[in-house]
Amino acid sequence: xYTQMVDxxxxxxxxxxxxxxxxxxxxxxxxxxxADDWMPRAYRETLVRQISQHAHSEIVxxxxxxxxxxxxxSLERKCILMAKVQDEAGHGLYLxxxxxxxxxxxxxxIDALLSGRSKYSSIFNYPTLTWADVGAIGWLVDGAAIIxxxxxxxxxxxxxxxxxxxVCKEESFHQRQxxxxxxxxxxxxxxxxALAQDALDRWWWPAVMMFGPPDAESKHNERSxxxxxxxxxxxxxxxxxxxxxxxxxxxxxxxxxxPDLAWNGERGHYDFGSPNWTEFYDVVSGNGPCNRERLRARxxxxxxxxxxxxxxxxxxxxxxQ
Amino acid sequence: MSEAxxxxxxxxxxxxxxxxxxxxxxxxxxxxxxxxxxxxxxxDVYTRRNEGASLWxxxxxxxxxxxxxxxxxxxxxxxxxxxxxxxxxTVPEGVKNL
Ligand SMILES: [Fe+2]
Ligand SMILES: [Fe+2]
Numbered sequence: 001x002y003t004q005m006v007d008x009x010x011x012x013x014x015x016x017x018x019x020x021x022x023x024x025x026x027x028x029x030x031x032x033x034x035a036d037d038w039m040p041r042a043y044r045e046t047l048v049r050q051i052s053q054h055a056h057s058e059i060v061x062x063x064x065x066x067x068x069x070x071x072x073x074s075l076e077r078k079c080i081l082m083a084k085v086q087d088e089a090g091h092g093l094y095l096x097x098x099x100x101x102x103x104x105x106x107x108x109x110i111d112a113l114l115s116g117r118s119k120y121s122s123i124f125n126y127p128t129l130t131w132a133d134v135g136a137i138g139w140l141v142d143g144a145a146i147i148x149x150x151x152x153x154x155x156x157x158x159x160x161x162x163x164x165x166x167v168c169k170e171e172s173f174h175q176r177q178x179x180x181x182x183x184x185x186x187x188x189x190x191x192x193x194a195l196a197q198d199a200l201d202r203w204w205w206p207a208v209m210m211f212g213p214p215d216a217e218s219k220h221n222e223r224s225x226x227x228x229x230x231x232x233x234x235x236x237x238x239x240x241x242x243x244x245x246x247x248x249x250x251x252x253x254x255x256x257x258x259p260d261l262a263w264n265g266e267r268g269h270y271d272f273g274s275p276n277w278t279e280f281y282d283v284v285s286g287n288g289p290c291n292r293e294r295l296r297a298r299x300x301x302x303x304x305x306x307x308x309x310x311x312x313x314x315x316x317x318x319x320x321q
Numbered sequence: 322m323s324e325a326x327x328x329x330x331x332x333x334x335x336x337x338x339x340x341x342x343x344x345x346x347x348x349x350x351x352x353x354x355x356x357x358x359x360x361x362x363x364x365d366v367y368t369r370r371n372e373g374a375s376l377w378x379x380x381x382x383x384x385x386x387x388x389x390x391x392x393x394x395x396x397x398x399x400x401x402x403x404x405x406x407x408x409x410x411t412v413p414e415g416v417k418n419l
Contacts, residue, residue, distance in 0.1 A: 106329050
């Protein structure tokens with residue numbers, strides 16, 4: 001299962017070479033691959049795509065929450081949200097650096113994002129309509145991200161794995177602050193509780209979809225698992241998310257908007273319904289509620305910052321003289 | 322496979338010494354136009370939670386490193402010198418503080 005990016009001649013060469021044998025052997029023995037090690041071209045390309053998309057998600061992910069910093073209900077909440085959004089910027093930077101070790105430039109990655117060629121997580125194309133949405137994002141979106149990212153700390157590519165260690169350490173406060181926002185709302189007035197329920201109603205399915213299409217439809221699963229870039233399948237991670245989140249919703253006394261959600265004692269897992277995958281593909285291909293707005297905001301930030309970058313270069317040049 | 326365009330700012334490697342008396346440790350890298358900006362960015366990106374008491378910034382292009390193909394010549398020679406480790410020696414029974 002090779003992608004179309006790999007041309008046939010190089011593929012043939014890769015598979016027979018001594019270098020390929022050494023690479024496969026390292027993967028099998030769980031030895032990490034480092035930036036200056038030989039690696040198959042498709043492995044490199046898959047990593048560049050995955051890590052840069054991951055970085056873009058962190059950067060675009062700042063927008064739905066940044067939107068609420070000035071309106072957070074107290075000074076403490078403003079400080080917390082600002083710290084979280086700043087962390088996400090940091091996550092983006094760690095990841096861009098990890099991708100650069102594979103030979104792609106920062107400039108090229110930013111260009112791919114701003115021109116719409118590169119994707120980012122579909123979740124950030126949904127709007128944050130109320131303060132409860134900030135809570136729901138921390139609880140569900142960061143919660144899902146943690147489940148996705150923890151196994152990546154053990155993935156086969158060293159720089160990616162090490163970036164993930166830092167990210168995971170910082171991520172846990174994100175989820176807790178979100179849950180705390182919702183706990184506070186759920187203990188408040190009936191209107192506040194209704195706000196929390198409304199947020200869960202809107203964010204539940206997009207969060208479930210964050211793990212990507214079902215295994216049966218997922219093109220890259222098998223190969224990425226062989227390369228140990230992925231350690232669990234989309235469906236395994238999704239199950240973990242539902243199992244972990246359902247009891248937390250019970251604690252909040254909120255109803256997850258899925259009539260099929262039920263504990264299955266035999267399996268030792270929750271059964272749950274299937275998300276609307278048509279909506280998922282629609283959002284991924286650029287037609288979600290906020291796709292255009294998000295990209296416009298990123299482009300504007302990049303262009304509005306151009307003079308700062310130019311000034312920084314001019315200053316550095318002057319200091320050199 | 323280096324396509325790095327000259328438009329990117331130079332790459333800097335960041336080393337942080339924690340407050341616990343350990344040596345500076347590599348934590349990651351960043352781009353910056355010059356050394357002061359690199360220090361400021363390193364402070365923002367890598368020490369937001371009291372991780373460090375000191376920062377070192379080194380331009381990535383100034384680092385001299387071994388190459389993967391040198392690994393055997395440089396590092397395998399030590400493998401057949403077990404006598405460099407204390408576990409090579411048997412301590413007679415009853416002998417203490419050795
Ligand atoms: Fe993050
Ligand atoms: Fe986060």
